[in-house]
Amino acid sequence: MTTAFTLDRKQRAWCAELRALAADTLRPLADEGAPGRVNRPLVAALGRHGLLSRVAPADGPVSAMDLCLLRESLAQECTEAETALALQGLGAHPLLRWGTARQRARWLPEIAAGRVVTAFALSEPDAGSDAAALRLRADPDPDPAPDPGGVGGWRLTGEKCWISNAPEADLYTVFARTGPAPGSSGITAFLVPADRPGLGGSPLEMLSPHPVGTLVFDGVPVGPEDVVGEVGGGFAVALGTLDLFRPSVGAFAVGMARAALRAAVDHAGEREAFGGPLKNLQAVSHQLAEMATRTEAAALLVLAAAASYDAGEPGVARRSAMAKLFATETAQYVVDAAVQIHGARALRRGHLLEHLYREVRAPRIYEGATEVQRAIIAKELYR
Known part of the structure; x- marks a missing residue:
């Protein structure tokens, strides 16, 4: 019987196929893209090879195990492909799990094919890890066009920040405050196409190379048909999405750690210093063992x-937080140690470890910083 601690032969073969695809097909497309911009040919290739249908399936839930294996395997060979896939899944998951049949039919096939780029718009300038503090307003539209049920619409006013794929995405899952209650109450999730009037934004230059930007909402109209889930139930949508994706952020980190470890082992075996290969130095060999x-x-x-999530076991929030916390902190340590073993050559622009050094820092912050994960774990201990 397969357990959470082993992968079966089919899973191992799939991971090998994913790594080969990333190295041979996706890596060249990533290299042709501009850092900090959405790479649409890369997204289209992910759709063409059927990978996006794993994170945005038309006929079933997302497997947390599949998501983690995808992200770890791609990250070992092409972090840009991994991130492009993950961002499509993150932006699409609220729609997939809580969207109406009409919403899913309209958008999921386009997302899975890589023709529509999605984004998860939760963070704000003053509401990052404390997502319940968001201020984007969804004010009742003073001149709405009511739906057949007599329910009017809203106008979104405010700003989002640190949004991956912004401002180039085609479809945003946006979280806004529809009620006066403070904290997590009164938050609603909306689907907002990029061509809505009043929606603008700008890119941000970040340490990591994937696209991140701001969104500005100047009375952007949304209606009942754009609501994802229930009015006032948006915070549960956000948390439910993050519970699935947090372990896979850990998988991304594991993939980077494996790539850095592999590079360090190869270098220590080949590099001659002090009369022999670096691996013969106890300080280096013990460092590699720890990594x-x-x-x-x-x-x-x-x-x-991931196995716990797929099995529907209790304690998903705690396990997800533990996985993200430990894996991202571990990846930071392993990449840094690999750089140290390589020396100055690893700091040259274009070196694998220089790239990983820039990539590895952000996962300790996004989707809940390390400190937030510790708070979640501690809270769950007393639940």
């Missing part, structure tokens, strides 16, 4: 969280 052990532990924690 390998922590990476394996992080991988197991991620797999356990």
Whole structure:
């Protein structure tokens, strides 16, 4: 029987196929893209090879295990492909799980094909990890066109910040405050196409190379047909999405850690110093052993969280937080140690480890910073 601690032969073969696809097909497309911009040929290739249908399936839930295996495998060979896939899944998941049949039929086939780029618009300038503090207003439209049920619409006013794929995405899942209650109450999720009047934004130059930007809402109209889930139920939509994706952020981190570890092992075996290869130095060999052990532990924690999610077991929030916390912190340590073993050559622009060094920092912050994950875990201990 397969457990959370082993992958069966089929899963291992799939991971090998994913790594080969990333190295041979997706990596060249990523290299042709501009850093900090949406790479539409890469997104289209993910759709063409059937990978986006795994994160935005038309006829069923997303498998947390599949999502983690996808993200870890792609990250080992092409972090840009991994991130493009993850962002499509993150933006689409509220629609997939809580959207109406009409919403799903309209958007999911286009997302899965890579023809529509999505984004998850939760964070704001003053509401990052404290997502319940968001201020984007959804004010009742003073001159609405009521739907057949007599329900009017809203106008979105405010700003979102640190939004991946913004401002180039075609479709945003936007979280706004429809009620006066503070905190998590009164937040609603909306689908907002990029061509809505009053919607603008600008890109941000970030340390990591994937696209991030701001969104500005100047009375953007939304109606009942744009609501995802229930009015006032948006915070549950956000948390439910993050519970699925947090372990897979850990899987992304594990993939980067594996790539860095592999590079460090190769370099230590080939690099001559002090009369022999670096691997013969106890300080280096013990460092490699520590890197390998922590990476394996992080991988197991991620797999356990994914298996727990798919099985519908209790404690998903705690396991998801543990997986993200430990894996992202581990990846930061492993990449940094790999850079140290390589020395100055790893700091040159274009080196694999220089790239990973920029990539590895952000996952410790987004989708709930390390400190937030510790708070979640502690809270769950007393639940």
